[in-house]
Amino acid sequence: MSFRNTIGITDALPQGTGSQNDWGISCGSLHLCRLEKGQVSPMKILFASSEALPFAASGGLADVVGSLPAALSQKKGMDCRVVLPLYRSITPEVRNRMTFLKDINVEVGWRKQYCGIYTIAVGSVTYYLLDNPYYFMRDGMYGFYDDCERFIFFSRAVLEILPELGWKPDIIHCNDWQTAMIPVFYRVLYQYHQEYENIRILYTIHNIQYQGVYGKEVITELMGIPTYHTNLLEFDGMVNLMKGAIETADRITTVSPTYAKEILDPWYSYGMDRALVRRQDGIVGILNGIDVVSYNPETDPNIPKHYSAAKIQGKKDCRKALLEECHLTDTNAPVIGIVTRFVAHKGIQLVQQTFHEMLQMGCRFVILGSGERLYEDFFREMQAEYPEQVHVTVGFVPAMARRIYAGADIFLMPSQNEPCGLAQMVAMRYGTIPVVRETGGLKDTVVPYNEYEKTGTGFTFAHYNADDLLYTINYAKKIYFDHREDWNDIVKRGMQQDFSWGSSALQYQGMYDWIMRGMQN
Numbered sequence: 001m002s003f004r005n006t007i008g009i010t011d012a013l014p015q016g017t018g019s020q021n022d023w024g025i026s027c028g029s030l031h032l033c034r035l036e037k038g039q040v041s042p043m044k045i046l047f048a049s050s051e052a053l054p055f056a057a058s059g060g061l062a063d064v065v066g067s068l069p070a071a072l073s074q075k076k077g078m079d080c081r082v083v084l085p086l087y088r089s090i091t092p093e094v095r096n097r098m099t100f101l102k103d104i105n106v107e108v109g110w111r112k113q114y115c116g117i118y119t120i121a122v123g124s125v126t127y128y129l130l131d132n133p134y135y136f137m138r139d140g141m142y143g144f145y146d147d148c149e150r151f152i153f154f155s156r157a158v159l160e161i162l163p164e165l166g167w168k169p170d171i172i173h174c175n176d177w178q179t180a181m182i183p184v185f186y187r188v189l190y191q192y193h194q195e196y197e198n199i200r201i202l203y204t205i206h207n208i209q210y211q212g213v214y215g216k217e218v219i220t221e222l223m224g225i226p227t228y229h230t231n232l233l234e235f236d237g238m239v240n241l242m243k244g245a246i247e248t249a250d251r252i253t254t255v256s257p258t259y260a261k262e263i264l265d266p267w268y269s270y271g272m273d274r275a276l277v278r279r280q281d282g283i284v285g286i287l288n289g290i291d292v293v294s295y296n297p298e299t300d301p302n303i304p305k306h307y308s309a310a311k312i313q314g315k316k317d318c319r320k321a322l323l324e325e326c327h328l329t330d331t332n333a334p335v336i337g338i339v340t341r342f343v344a345h346k347g348i349q350l351v352q353q354t355f356h357e358m359l360q361m362g363c364r365f366v367i368l369g370s371g372e373r374l375y376e377d378f379f380r381e382m383q384a385e386y387p388e389q390v391h392v393t394v395g396f397v398p399a400m401a402r403r404i405y406a407g408a409d410i411f412l413m414p415s416q417n418e419p420c421g422l423a424q425m426v427a428m429r430y431g432t433i434p435v436v437r438e439t440g441g442l443k444d445t446v447v448p449y450n451e452y453e454k455t456g457t458g459f460t461f462a463h464y465n466a467d468d469l470l471y472t473i474n475y476a477k478k479i480y481f482d483h484r485e486d487w488n489d490i491v492k493r494g495m496q497q498d499f500s501w502g503s504s505a506l507q508y509q510g511m512y513d514w515i516m517r518g519m520q521n
């Protein structure tokens with residue numbers, strides 16, 4: 001297995017100053033904007049996503065699309081906008097503030113579907129919300145029999161609205177399978193139209209497990225693209241939307257350097273390794289940041305007491321309040337927090353296999369999440385059996401998540417694979433020590449504790465098995481009880497890490513710049 005094509009962005013980006021005539025202002029060694037007739041024009045980026053905070057969220061993708069464009073917009077020479085579906089969950093209060101721009105028709109196979117274009121500004125970022133009540137006025141965002149059709153519509157609509165906006169992006173930044181058809185449609189149907197000329201497409205994989213796999217009939221019935229393009233989309237006898245994006249996007253990124261390597265390996269790639277390896281230009285991993293203004297234990301309105309690395313007392317109060325809220329008794333053993341989707345790749349099986357042993361150690365569990373029924377039932381059963389030790393909330397409750405980040409001692413995330421993971425970074429910011437498996441972004445963000453050198457921000461284990469998890473929890477418990485000063489130092493080091501978008505946003509700027517340069521050559 002070769003990782004020849006896998007590069008971290010800092011290795012991959014051309015360094016040096018380049019040509020000022022072509023590329024205008026520079027930031028560090030990277031040029032951000034093109035010069036047109038002596039004018040500096042901002043680089044225009046349109047983020048296309050199926051979810052984005054503050055409008056619609058089911059997972060980390062919403063956090064990223066909710067904070068990266070804002071972080072980029074604060075930089076000189078960047079104009080970032082976001083397009084997403086207008087879901088039922090978008091509140092009347094938000095709807096009242098939206099401006100209606102226009103309605104258009106969007107082809108879905110042989111049909112033409114209504115698409116209303118609404119816009120709203122949040123801070124420095126303009127959002128476009130695309131309306132089609134038939135596709136999006138439903139309870140929930142995904143999991144419908146016609147998801148394929150819904151997101152084919154959305155992807156096509158993103159391209160169709162462009163001439164109506166009076167704003168032409170230089171780059172469309174697509175995310176995950178729901179927007180994977182944008183580069184395919186662009187390549188096949190739009191790139192030679194004058195009003196669409198020279199748009200570049202970046203495709204970011206947030207999770208390679210979800211690829212959008214459907215029967216081949218969707219090519220003619222829903223996509224309306226000539227069947228001789230089937231090879232772009234076909235994989236394993238099916239149509240695979242993510243594979244289409246891997247074939248057609250100008251560049252591909254994923255959300256951590258380690259995951260960029262891992263997904264070239266069949267164990268992690270869910271079949272996409274060969275398509276990725278075939279791309280001569282490689283796949284680049286840029287670590288996600290978190291919104292450090294919102295996730296701040298010194299100001300977070302959702303937690304009972306505020307605190308910082310220097311004034312940590314408030315964290316103890318948060319711990320006490322969390323145990324009270326969850327009706328858990330305190331034996332002074334570590335309180336373990338879990339905030340996750342209850343799906344296999346998050347490592348829930350390992351938690352199941354070790355749960356009783358961890359309870360025997362005296363640990364308390366505060367768990368929040370939803371997902372597969374099997375795991376929801378398991379945690380409910382555990383709560384019923386051990387009501388003083390286990391508390392589970394099934395659902396998506398952001399305020400509760402924050403009380404767990406603040407009140408727990410350990411944050412458990414033993415993922416089988418984890419493209420980036422945001423929760424472990426939030427946990428560290430709130431002084432909760434992560435126990436994680438060394439995979440993807442977990443490996444890139446949690447530095448294993450070294451008791452000799454007194455370094456590290458958490459506890460990690462390499463192999464995906466229950467014994468290793470148990471060993472690691474036991475070790476963490478030992479440090480917690482017997483070396484409390486060391487424990488407190490790990491807490492402090494975690495809180496002092498910089499998880500802001502700063503350096504990652506700069507890397508994205510470099511990536512956009514690199515794509516635009518490629519276009520000029």
Ligand code: GLC
Nearest residue numbers: 060061206255419420421422
């Ligand atoms: C997905 C991944 C997660 C990542 C998030 C944002 O939800 O599973 O690891 O942090 O996307 O990129």
